[in-house]
Amino acid sequence: MRAWTPTGRPGDPLELATPQRPTPGPGELLVEVRAYSINRGETMLLERPRPGWRPGKDIAGTVVSVGPDTADWRVGDRVVAHPESGGWAEFAAVPAGRAALLPDSISDRVAAALPLAGLTAPRLLRVAGPIAGKRVLLTGASGGVGHYLVELAATQGALVTAVTSTPDRGERLLELGAADVVGKVGDTDGHFDLVLESVGGETLAEAWARLATRGLLIWFGQASRTPITLDFFNWSGAESGTLRKFSYAESDIPDGADLATLVRLVQGGHLHPEIGSVRPWLDTPEAVRALLERSVRGNLVLEVGQ
Template identity: 40%
Template sequence: MRALTIDHSAPGHLSLRAVPDPEPAPHQALVRIHSFSINHGEAAFVVPSGEEGSVPGWDAAGVVVRAAANGSGPAPGTPVVTLGPAGGWAELRAVDTELMGRVPDGADLGSAGALPVAAGSALRALRRLGPILGRRVLVTGASGGVGRFAVQLAARGGAHVVAATSDPAKGEALTSLGAHEVVAADALKAIAPVHGVIDVVGGPQLVSAYDALAPHGILVAVGHSSGDGEDFPFGALFGDAGRHDRSLTTFFLMDDAAGLGADLEWLASLVARGELDPQIGRRDDWSRTQEALGALLAREVAGKAVLDIPVATGL
């Protein structure tokens, strides 16, 4: 099969080359990949510093060509969306059956491939807030990949969604996704108290977002796109003056993956019915992956970047 592999001698640290087909473990299915999406973490960290010769790729969608030997998971011919720690940027992928979800027949696999990390993280982080019906939920970095899904899913869950963005020009788009309020990223200290926060920025924004929590509120730290550390001023963690019993918790999707296949299947069904917008901002042939990675790092992609793999003969 062909795959994009880490090659630190090549421009962009990637080469498209022939590699051996993956050998699935008994609990894995073999999937022919149709499309994959790239995430900021892959562009910023995985590709520049990955192991030589390895095949990156977290998110991918395709069709099962060989079912898992242990009888779990879908049958051959089933369209699926998949998640894994690597291996998605290839024509074939061996995937744990608990990390794949069925995609409705006839649905766009590229749209499904945009879901796993961003939509999966948004969904599971929101669950950590507990009931959100009628409650105020703040999403920082709301115009990014995770943020756009968090806004949509929080609104679907009945929350009053406050979307924070560093780009005022994106306010109308966030409102169309379900945000009830759009605020500037540097104005979080002025907002009314919120029940929960989905933070994908880190740094000073996380500190300000934590300060906006109402008593018993929860902040879930999902991402750290700012690259800055957190410096809480003296008194920020005091429990007096109505600021008591507030929680801050970290989140990593691959450590919260039990049952994720069912979530991916549900998310894919929402996309297929037009009830969840995958927000694909760039779509190319996988031969242009390096260009897409550069555009993602330069923040030139409004939403997700998806790459399609042409079907090769002999697979």
């Protein structure tokens, strides 16, 4: 089979290699990959790849083989899955507990946009607790996670202010239910009960200053790649508040179960994955560059075999 493999070379991080096609072990599925999406975090891992690692955590495709202890799965099942790695390939082995069945009404390209970004959004909101009627500030909102967060939070009755780098990147967020879209945290008015922050650098400190008394700020990323400096003696915001670090992987609900929920929401018309670009999978190196240059709004999907 063919698969994208990291080179470790700056400016040329990927090469198309021919590793051995995986064999599913106990509790695993072998999936013929039809589409996958690229996450910003994976592009950063390409800079210093660990030995033996191949990128790819978000895939959709068809089961072509099942390992032992997978009685509920059949060859021919369409799935969306979240393997630990190796998904930028023609075939990928996936633990069955990290996959969910796909109905015919959801295409592979839409399903491929679900896993990491889709899993992150509802898990963040579970940590946040009830948000109906609350003012929510979301930074870095124009990526895949941001679109899911806006739609899910607005559906739950939150008043979401989304921060995006340019106005055109925020248009879709208004359609998905954002109450307001601004270009920077300093353009907001008042204070917020909940802040969801993923930019880092000066943005986190600015967002902390917008937190309401006894509010909650959840930090879940550092897209700016700039270290954070936070002055707790700056009382321009809340006199007291909570700062929490979040990791999407720390969940009491298995990936497969959460993926099945996302599939139901999409099927029912309650969740709309934002796909900013769809390209042939052989264009993956160019797609990685586009994502690093922040020229793609929402998710970037590659179709295998195209």
